[in-house]
């Protein structure tokens with residue numbers, strides 16, 4: 001079966017530094033792949049290449065077997081790629097419902113019904129906060145709102161948002177009592193709705209609780225991509241985490 005996402009010898013260099021160095025990886029439909037690695041390994045840079053925020057200096061990105069390397073970010077959103085960022089990206093003075101409406105409209109949806117917005121907010125268990133300003137949300141609820149915004153871009157088109165979700169450290173800044181519910185929500189978007197998820201996360205308990213497969217990056221290279229158990233037992237991976245030069 002054609003992978004949903006395929007990275008083919010992907011490279012990104014800046015000023016002579018090889019930040020992404022020949023990464024090849026195939027992501028299956030409906031898979032949850034966690035991308036782990038020490039700080040500066042290139043995880044966010046890899047996400048930037050998949051979403052089109054940066055252009056690779058070599059290699060290709062394929063979606064459903066089609067080369068999308070030259071497509072700008074907004075065209076990738078319309079093809080079903082959605083992404084959240086490491087730091088929370090909500091607008092404090094906008095209401096929760098307005099965020100969903102904005103996400104849909106900025107992706108080209110012309111008519112966004114109130115019922116559609118409520119439906120998306122119910123999906124992430126934020127419907128009761130619809131009229132509240134985002135400034136008043138807890139970190140966990142801000143993260144849920146960001147997920148809601150990924151569900152919005154195809155509202156009214158009969159489908160519900162991103163089918164390939166890239167989540168960059170969704171637990172960052174979230175209080176420990178909120179991580180369980182957020183983990184359940186991500187699991188449900190993946191397992192119950194069949195969405196493909198790429199997850200960058202430093203909390204290993206979250207990674208091990210969610211991932212079908214774990215990809216390990218180090219110095220811009222892909223060290224391993226295997227089951228969580230295999231990756232945890234891999235001596236090279238352990239060395240990378242202990243900070244030894246490879």
Ligand SMILES: Nc1ncnc2c1ncn2[C@@H]1O[C@H](COP(=O)(O)OP(=O)(O)OP(=O)(O)O)[C@@H](O)[C@H]1O
Nearest residue numbers: 014017019037038039040041042043044045046086
């Ligand atoms: N625009 C840029 N110009 C120059 N160097 C960059 C740029 N973006 C990232 N880098 C460098 O590339 C390397 C990888 O950064 P990246 O943010 O992708 O790592 P990461 O694995 O996501 O790290 P973290 O876990 O700390 O978020 C780092 O050394 C970073 O300083």
